[in-house]
Amino acid sequence: MSVSNNNxxxxxxxxxxxxxxxxxGQPLMPTTPRKARLLLKEVKAIVINRCPFIIQLQYATGETKQPIKLGVDIGYQKIGFSAKTEQLEVISGTLTLRKDVSKKIEERRMYRRTRRGRLWYRKPRFLNRKKDEGWLAPSTQHRFDSHLRLVNTLESFLPISIKKVEVTNFDAQKMQNPEIKGVEYQQGELQGYKVREYLLDKWGRKCAYCGKTDVALQLEHIVPKSRGGTNSVSNLTLACKTCNVKKGDQTAEEFGHPTIQQQANKTLKATACMNNLxxxxxxxxGAEHTYGYVTKYHRNKLGLEKSHINDAFVIAGGTDQERCRPYEVIQVRRSNRSxxxxxxxxxxxxxxxxxxxxPHDLVKFEDRIYSVKGVHCLGKRVILKNxxxxxxxxxxxxxELITYGKGLLFSLC
Ligand SMILES: [Zn+2]
Known part of the structure; x- marks a missing residue:
């Protein structure tokens, strides 16, 4: 289990x-499963969804809503989400993105080409040679759509008032000027995290002197402070412990690395693709945004381990709220074209x-609900899971069919 609060x-x-x-059909504040079961027993509510468990009230009520803040951690393969009120985390989980999108599109293109190639009587068309404006690569488009779909789904059963998303590791615009003077880069300070993230990106997460990756990197003055070096980011680089000790009181040039200073003077261009997305x-x-170094700073301060859920929790502004059991979300194609x-x-x-x-459909068998694994015997028999x-x-x-298992599928971890 990756969720744990220090307290x-x-x-x-x-x-x-x-x-x-x-x-x-509008969302109200969540309740306990026990209360929900009581409402169902008294026929005051009906079941809308089983996982996550959603009920709809059958009578009019007063509506007291507390602000719910949703944090989304955008990832390459997984999206973390966590929503919380002042006291409680009300939902959390990770959505696993599909990896087969570009392959499927490629396949479709191939089949379509063969099929249309046989239509010898149709005149070739040339109107379709341009990509539409705002076109994204299929895998990127999928990623974009998935984020929107996930948030829309969450909003359908939770009265979310504020959404917050992490955009980049640091504010690239503000870091463009290499001569930021008097930067406090003490470890443990928010500013320190910012400078560190900036340098990690700038130096490709490796030691500037020996090029080693996957080692602990230390902030290193190109011209040592004892020799008049400043604390501006253009005088800082990252070095492994060995190189840092070896370099000692020398400047980078004396240490045999004359190009380091030139590299340090350059500004960092924001990495385009993922950031644009x-x-x-x-x-x-219509969300608020935050930066990775802020998330990292708060996560370390809370003593939480690195995970998409914990990052999302921190992005949502989580501190000592009681955590909830996370969901695992997968995507199942609605139209299984073949x-x-x-x-x-x-x-x-x-x-x-x-x-x-x-597969994934929910069915009732002998008064209990099971998930379908598949059918066999030409559809005469069905295999039930667990x-x-x-x-x-x-x-x-x-x-007896309860619900189709398509689209976003939630399951409790
Ligand atoms: Zn090194």
Missing amino acids: NTHHTPLKVYAYVLNMR RWKIVAHL LQLNRKGFKPSIRRQRYELQ VNRKDKSVTIKKV
Whole structure:
């Protein structure tokens, strides 16, 4: 388990919440599963979703809402999210992004080319040779869409008032000027984190002298302070302990690295791709933004280990709030398009027929709810996951569909 607060005792299990909608389907403050079950028993509410557990009230209520702040940690493969009120964390988790998007697009393109190549009677078209404005590579577009989809989903059952997203490690605009004087870069200070993140990016996370990576790097004065060197970032680099000791009281040039000073004088250009995407996400969500060094500073101060969930919690402004049990979210394609050959064995077409039940669907079997692993025997039998800790094959007539398992799928860690 990656979630732990320094002052949170480990032997109390992490809380799970039931999310509540009012009669009009708008989100209210979450409640405990026990209370939700009572409401369901009294027929005052109906079940909307099972995981996360969402109920809708069947009577009008007064609506007291506390501000809920959502933090999103944008990642390359995983998105961390955490929402909290003043006292409690109400939801957290990680969404795993799909990795097969560009491959699938490539495949589709290939099949389409072959298919259309056979349409010899159709005149070639030349109107479609330009990419639309704002076009993103499929994998990037997927990443962008996933962030929006995730936040929209969370907003559908939580009254989120403020959203906050981390954009870059540091404020590149403000760091452009290499002659920032009198920078306090003491470890443990917020400014120190900023300078460190800046230098890590600038020097490619390696020792400037021997090029070693994956070692602890120390801040190093190119011209030592004892020789009149300043604290400005243009006089700072990163070195491993060995090099730092070896260099001692020499300047970088005397140490046999004359180009280091020139490199240090250069300003750092913001790394484009991912950062643009991040700013775009901020704009589309209407979210506030923060920087990585701020997150890192607060996370270390709280004594939390590095994880997407903890980062998101810190981004949301979390401090000593009671944490909740995180969700794991995956994405399942809604339209599982695949090509099939017709009965005579040629002319591929998009598959239209599919089995009633698909993987991840939820079904009722003998009054309990199970997840479907798949069907077999030409769709006559279905395999259910985790029936007495084992997969079980049962006839499809005995199961009843509860919900389709498509889109964003939540499960408790
Ligand atoms: Zn070194």
